[in-house]
Amino acid sequence: MSLSFEHAQSVAIIGGGPGGYEAALAAAQLGAEVTLVERAGVGGAAVITDVVPSKSLIATADAAVAIAASGDLGVQLFARGADGKPLTPEIAINLSAVNKRLLSLARQQSDDMRSSLVEAGVRIVSGHGRLEGRDAVVVSTGPGGTDFDRIEADTLVVSVGASPRELPSAKPDGDRILTWTQLYDMKSLPEHLIVVGSGVTGAEFASAYMNLGAKVTLVSSRDQVLPGEDPDAAAVLEKVFKRGGMTLLSKARADSVVRTDAGVLVTLADGRTVEGSHCLLAVGSIPNTRGIGLEEAGVELTDSGHIRVNRVARTSVPNIYAAGDCTTFVPLASVAAMQGRTAIFHALGDVVIPLEQRRITANIFTAPEIATVGLQEKDIAAGAVNGVVHKLPLSANPRAKMIGIKDGFVKIIARAGSGTIIGGVIVGPRASDMIYPIAIAVERRLTVDQLSRVFAVYPSLSGSITDAVRAMHLVERTEGEEN
Secondary structure, three states, rough: OOOOOOOOOOOEEEEEOOOHHHHHHHHHHHOEEEEEEEEOOOOOHHHOOOHHHHHHHHHHHHHHHHHHHHHOOOOOOEEEEEOEEEEOOOOOOHHHHHHHHHHHHHHHHHHHHHHHHHHHEEEEEEEEEOOOOOOOOEEEHHHHOOEEEEEOEEEEEOOOOOEEEEEEEEEEOOEEEHHHHHHHHOOOOOOEEEEEOOOOOHHHHHHHHHHHOEEEEEOOOOOOOOOOHHHHHHHHHHHHHHHHOOEOOOOEEEEEEEEEEOOEEEOOOOEEEEEOEEEEOOEEEEOOOOOOOOOOOOOOOOOOOEOOOOOEEEEOOEEEEOHHHEEEOOOOOOHHHHHHHHHHHHOOOOOOOOOOHHOEEEEOOOOOOOEEEEOOOHHOOOOOEEEEEEEEHHHHHHHHHHHOOOOEEEEEEEEEEOOOEEEEEEEEHHHHHHHHHHHHHHHHHHHHHHHOOOOOOOOOOOOOHHHHHOOOOOOOOOOOOOO
16 A cells, blocks of 8 residues: 655665665555665675575574484484494585575575565666765666766665674685685685684674584683673573583684684784684674765764664654664664664655664574563663563473473563563573564563463473563562553
């Protein structure tokens, strides 16, 4: 169903990642004339070189772990040698085949997204786009920037994403010193992968390559992995990493990374050195906002180059919106997609629900996964909210026992007095799926008693959510407490 306009509204979008893609679909659905400019392919870096291939790699690592751990469930791999005696089979990882598959999946996803846009009536222009003033986009479509296409539009959306941050003393070469976009060219499993950076990206790849069978050293400048995340979740992950044989170097800032005859040499700020076969640099990202006409159009940027946006993804220029990792909002693909839709709804006069930090659900695809939503325990400690926390280990769950889960927990955060659920953390397999009912509770402001009345399948991992909120039944209630 389209809105009724005096004249057809026109929308031009730079960048076809999750934010640009969803903005294009929403605009087409509302009856606007839509042009999407994308240089690499629909889906952008998120689909082609980031989220889709990395999570596909992690899925392969999870499969390897499942096979290796099946002996605990009584399932044993068996082979008989020529002499009739049993052999001990080994799990082999064909990294070249793995990478070929995941890049194929990424391209297939990109093609499917492109088909959806074409079917919706979106015009797609391949090339490098930049703003020309406040009402047009100029696209360089020819080799060397020789051909141009000018697109005028009532509403402009910038969704250009971000690129891996590089260090002057650790230049990626695409062979031994790598960013996360360059990992998929490796033909074989690295003998010893040194991961510099213990944020989400570093932790995910360290977890994946460890479970694929590589020796991994994780260099963290902080005192724990995943700084800023739930400390209990980080502690579980560190325990799993150490049990798997990973070397964790905390409070160890990398000073330089150089090539050697045998591989790489990482020098730490305190003078220590670490030698390995490959090094992954996971030290953050830089928004792709330089040289695309933002400042000339009057769009306000931060010192880091991120586009300042409000809760409806609007920039300092009324008809220019921005979505995704290039903005000052949370850098998640799901958030970029929501920003893209919200921007279009606002620009074209549809119903808009401004984005709120408390509604955002995030997941870290390590093994085990770490999923979070809403306010966290640190917010209570900081005095931002008067809350109550209850944590239940997954090891107490009957379904977890059946499938051999030993690590993880469910943590519920509720407002003291009303029992309103304001946040949660889940650590465990498929935490990204399990967090959803807690996210609904946060969104709809359900209380622990209301969520406890929802039937959970027995036995199921989600039953731990029910058990946790039931345990919070006696959270003191006070008349007049906000609900």
